[in-house]
Amino acid sequence: MKLGKLEQITDLRSVWKHEAKDFTPWLAKEENLEILSETVGIDIVLEEQESNVGDFSVDLYATEEGTGRRIIIENQLEETNHDHLGKIITYASGKDAEVIIWIVKRARDEHKQAIEWLNQHTDDKFEFFLIEIELWKINDSEPAPKFNIVERPNNWAKAMKKTAGLSETETLRLAFWENFNNEALKHSSFMKDFKLRKPQAQHWYDLGMGSSAYHLSMTLNTKSNSLTAGLYVNEDKDIIAKLMVNKEQVAQMLGLSDPKEIEWRLDENKKASRFLVIHPMEDMNDRNNWNSGCAWLCDMCVRIKQIVKEILK
Template sequence: MKQLGKLEKIEDLRSIWKHEAKDFTPWLAEEENLSMLSEAIGIDIVLEEQESNVGEFSVDVFASEESTGRKIIIENQLEDTNHDQLGKIITYASGKDAEVIIWIVKRARDEHKQAIEWLNNHTDDQCAFFLIEIELWRIGKSEPAVKFNIVERPNDWAKSMKKSSSLTQGGAQKLDFWQQFIEYNQANNGIYAKSRPTSDAWIGKSIKGIPATNVNLVITKDNCRIEAYINSGNQEKNKSIFDALITQKDAIEQEYGSSLTWQRLDDKVTCRIYEDRPLSYINEDDRQAIFQFFCDATNRMLASFGHQAKLFKK
């Protein structure tokens, strides 16, 4: 009979990561490790900054949700939860205007489980608090493997019921549209198959390698639009990103397969590069055409702009 290995838990997390800020946070911020965390909690996490300033302090990881742009903070604690850290995550969430708060710990004490549960039950559907225990396992002398155990998470059913009961007619129509769009992606292996429906007028995907720029899908009563949307929060930075991209306008449009409208708004913070179609999400007969346009155009726009990431390498 073939010999089987014994699964062993590594109790001392600091035998692998000696220091939270110097060792664990850089490890977590690597794309493949953030992907593991994303898979565990069901949110596509895109890194914005490590050790991001909040006044005189700093949050371990500042990120965003790819499909909605919601801001995310991640605070790490390679020990048991405590009151001091709970207070810090609330402060950091406020300072970063975050809507997704992730607290990764060695062990969650009962009083802090209850605190996170209370926060999830008493905040609206835009806010999500996750309390996660991290474990390390190995078989024999193998490399350690990480496991994220979710201790507390939002009660999505309860929050969705709260949200649906308070939606305006327009919000309910948008929510229905995005639910159908995600189902279309699931049936056709589309890029939005794992996205969450929203009552907002847009969802999006970040463009890897281009700072502060997403590919957004936007719906209005009169048309639908796909856009490369630039919003760093700083007008001058937005303009510099836009100016760099417009030098490659011909190459981008040739690869995208269509001309685009390049819009730099001098009186506003954001810039956008877009294509629109006279199709309305309110019209059920238009929806399949919108779904096809959005899926096809997203793939082409992510590719055409993504190939210009070299412009932003330091």
């Protein structure tokens, strides 16, 4: 068997001559942002290219699918410098960003330390990524990009810092969603359709579904001892109306015998609307019940994704 030779293209400007005119438009394409999304573990949805921040502009302004967290991406086809370090702080402030991604050709040690320091000294809300971009080819093949994370958020350390101030209920919520993430890995159909998110001490857990118009939302309620899974529609009333017209089909696809088992929440005074299914739990404090509850959530998520695919698209 004859194998090809893997070679690195060290001159990035032989492919992208100009950061703003070549690299940023390339990265803004959906298929390329998907590569970056997989690298950092965040579903990135582009909002604006060369987005204004006062008299300046950030290369890419985006949001996280499902949560709406604001993301800025600053590109640099050279090694890091103080100028760009200052820019990402300025842009993050101007856009009120929670995720900051700095992509460079090479990260200098002092800037690695700066990003590490920012991750250590900011709270759990903020995440700083320092990433090196590489180009590789095999023999005469087309060049292929590779993102290497140099510095990333220390989620474990931040989680420990945050956990110290949690209430008993918040601690339970965090533990449940951590358990959900572990259980979800056993469900191949779920993992095929969704990307897991970092657990938070919240009563909800949202998942992206490939659209900014809606997302999947799961909740746990310790008072009523129940779980819910449903579709949250941000503003488009036509979407929820189309689903309601097909109530019987929705119920059937959810595995329900009666459409009345679906709870529809419509508020004319609010933009958002949703439907959900409630799953009673014997006791949310009993962790022996969690795996079965998490399995139910995984199954409902897959079913809701199929409903969206068949009825809305």
